[in-house]
């Protein structure tokens with residue numbers, strides 16, 4: 001019995017395309033209804049649920065007479081546009097039969113990587129939960145181009161779990177857990193628990209299964225599990241048919257134990273999601289101060305600066321071997337910094353005024369990425 005899963009008050013459940021569709025590619029209404037029944041029971045127990053559902057492209061194939069998942073982006077987007085509406089219509093009806101409302105949330109990579117958008121997505125999801133609505137999240141496939149797509153929804157689900165500060169993430173697929181090799185081979189067995197991502201090195205983790213409708217395969221699920229467990233979120237990976245058992249904390253699928261304490265949303269965003277707008281090259285003394293003594297970064301310890309950032313942007317701090325040792329929100333524009341480098345704060349304050357006494361990156365706005 002997995003008490004922490006059974007008691008998780010806020011759960012993100014992600015369901016893959018392969019679990020919602022028939023072998024010929026249409027939406028499988030009965031599987032969708034079975035999943036909604038399981039989620040409604042969780043809601044009835046007073047627990048909150050965010051559903052991340054794939055299946056828009058798969059659901060749009062039959063109405064558009066597309067025999068298989070198209071390879072080109074334009075046709076995928078067209079299928080997603082038709083399919084997403086059908087998918088949400090099904091969810092609305094199925095949840096309504098339990099007296100529950102759903103709210104569609106379509107996210108792009110930008111929504112969870114740019115800080116202003118991230119805050120927006122955070123607020124919307126929290127408001128929906130406080131109004132007792134079940135958010136149904138998917139990637140906004142119709143506007144996302146190849147370069148800015150997640151492609152699979154596993155990583156999106158892990159980021160959403162961080163965003164809403166979920167206690168648990170349940171990944172539902174067409175396979176009932178992580179196997180130590182290709183699950184279609186008879187000699188492979190299910191892995192019941194993973195305590196540390198390093199254990200995964202012993203397994204053969206491959207691509208998508210026989211359905212051909214999913215996109216990331218097991219690899220992206222394992223990556224999603226690593227992101228979530230690294231932020232203090234428990235993860236269970238199993239088949240959609242075992243959703244109810246997994247949510248009750250029964251020993252099904254694979255349980256990835258969380259490995260960290262909870263962090264603030266802002267620091268999680270900095271560590272896992274933010275795209276650095278520039279780089280600060282630190283001298284060895286500054287690396288020690290930031291990494292070991294958890295101090296703020298001062299101009300005196302910076303050798304040089306790359307990038308065109310403005311104050312408030314995320315920047316990487318790198319050591320002399322170009323290794324990123326920390327990431328933080330910078331307090332100066334890139335253009336201001338060269339004149340300050342290597343100089344003491346006292347000297348700068350005397351010469352330029354008290355506002356130049358501020359740290360380049362304050363320790364409250366900083367996450368250390370590599371411990372020595």
Ligand SMILES: Nc1ncnc2c1ncn2[C@@H]1O[C@H](COP(=O)(O)OP(=O)(O)O)[C@@H](O)[C@H]1O
Nearest residue numbers: 016017018173179206208209214215216217218
């Ligand atoms: N080590 C492994 N353990 C379990 N499944 C694996 C493994 N390696 C590859 N797979 C494949 O990953 C598939 C699930 O991924 P995918 O098709 O993308 O599903 P979804 O649509 O649910 O995201 C399984 O059907 C399975 O064949």
Ligand SMILES: N[C@@H](CCC(=O)OP(=O)(O)O)C(=O)O
Nearest residue numbers: 016017054055056057215216
């Ligand atoms: N956003 C896409 C999801 C892509 C996809 O196939 O994801 P998954 O089945 O989770 O591997 C859709 O709704 O079709």
